[in-house]
Amino acid sequence: xxxxxxxxxxxxxxxxxxxETSGEPHAGIAKITINRPEVRNAFRPQTLMEISNALEHAxxxxxxxVVILTGEGPLAFCSGGDQRVRxxxxxxxxxxxxxxxGRFHVTDLQIQIKRLPKPVVAMVxxxxxxxxxxxxxxxxxxxxxxxxxxxxxxPKVGSWDGGFGASLLRDLVGPKKAKEFWLLCRQYDAQQxxxxxxxxTVVPLDxxxxxxxxxxxxxxxxxxxxxxxxxxxxxxHEDGYSGIQQLAHDTNLLFxxxxxxxxxxxxxxxxxxxDFSRFPRRP
Ligand SMILES: CC(C)(COP(=O)(O)OP(=O)(O)OC[C@H]1O[C@@H](n2cnc3c(N)ncnc32)[C@H](O)[C@@H]1OP(=O)(O)O)[C@@H](O)C(=O)NCCC(=O)NCCSC(=O)c1cc(O)c2ccccc2c1O
Numbered sequence: 001x002x003x004x005x006x007x008x009x010x011x012x013x014x015x016x017x018x019x020e021t022s023g024e025p026h027a028g029i030a031k032i033t034i035n036r037p038e039v040r041n042a043f044r045p046q047t048l049m050e051i052s053n054a055l056e057h058a059x060x061x062x063x064x065x066v067v068i069l070t071g072e073g074p075l076a077f078c079s080g081g082d083q084r085v086r087x088x089x090x091x092x093x094x095x096x097x098x099x100x101x102g103r104f105h106v107t108d109l110q111i112q113i114k115r116l117p118k119p120v121v122a123m124v125x126x127x128x129x130x131x132x133x134x135x136x137x138x139x140x141x142x143x144x145x146x147x148x149x150x151x152x153x154x155p156k157v158g159s160w161d162g163g164f165g166a167s168l169l170r171d172l173v174g175p176k177k178a179k180e181f182w183l184l185c186r187q188y189d190a191q192q193x194x195x196x197x198x199x200x201t202v203v204p205l206d207x208x209x210x211x212x213x214x215x216x217x218x219x220x221x222x223x224x225x226x227x228x229x230x231x232x233x234x235x236x237h238e239d240g241y242s243g244i245q246q247l248a249h250d251t252n253l254l255f256x257x258x259x260x261x262x263x264x265x266x267x268x269x270x271x272x273x274x275d276f277s278r279f280p281r282r283p
Pocket of ligand 1: 081
């Protein structure tokens, strides 16, 4: 496969991430890299706000069809919340400030990844641990390097993610195994992760990006709207009413392009009664 050229994109002044888009012949991919290798790519609120901003760019950019989420370097995808800025009320944007009020910025980000109408691929080298493990869970696909290690640490550090960290993990590996993750806080290697259905494939570390880009290229050759509906179809099951809402509104997008929907709009604007008589009552 020919090499990929990555060009900085988005707002450009990110501190904690890199946001890049791919050039020809692999155009159509946006790559978000958590760039805090000194703490195994742990995220602080700033990191999550920047990922969110980059995802919004990827969403609005019609030349982008697929997003890769990854971590800088071979040692970690992400080690979860930066414990140095964890306060008594959540994670802090201004940790030095005595009255700082924390929150969980990751809650909205997890939902944003699931809602993004383009596939998001986790490209995992090294550790995907704690909240970093949940980040790969919410991605649509996971391509793992052979040095990848997966696990939850919550009960070790006085935390847990009972949201997607429990439900999506249970869906992927089954309830007993998911509880094992959380109750024992063990780590699992890439082959174990593949065997339990946690990742899509495992490749040698030096082929990780090449393989991930190949998967992205395959998706980029497919119908973008069909991919969007595939993603929202899974959300409809997983996310309850909000998942159904997403799938339903995606079908509205299609319906708006029809003459039947346009007749309703045009009649309203012309202040006349709509005439739907020429449209079939489908059996
Ligand atoms: C990831 C590791 C297994 C890697 O081990 P390794 O031996 O390779 O490296 P070191 O341990 O020496 O780490 C190098 C360096 O990085 C620092 N570091 C690593 N991870 C973090 C971190 N998460 N926060 C801060 N700093 C980190 C480490 O201290 C070293 O620094 P030096 O200065 O000593 O060089 C191992 O590092 C590890 O186990 N890390 C901790 C993993 C962890 O427990 N993460 C937090 C889990 S809780 C969480 O993520 C979480 C986040 C949320 O936003 C939530 C929201 C809502 C509900 C729940 C949430 C939640 O649980």
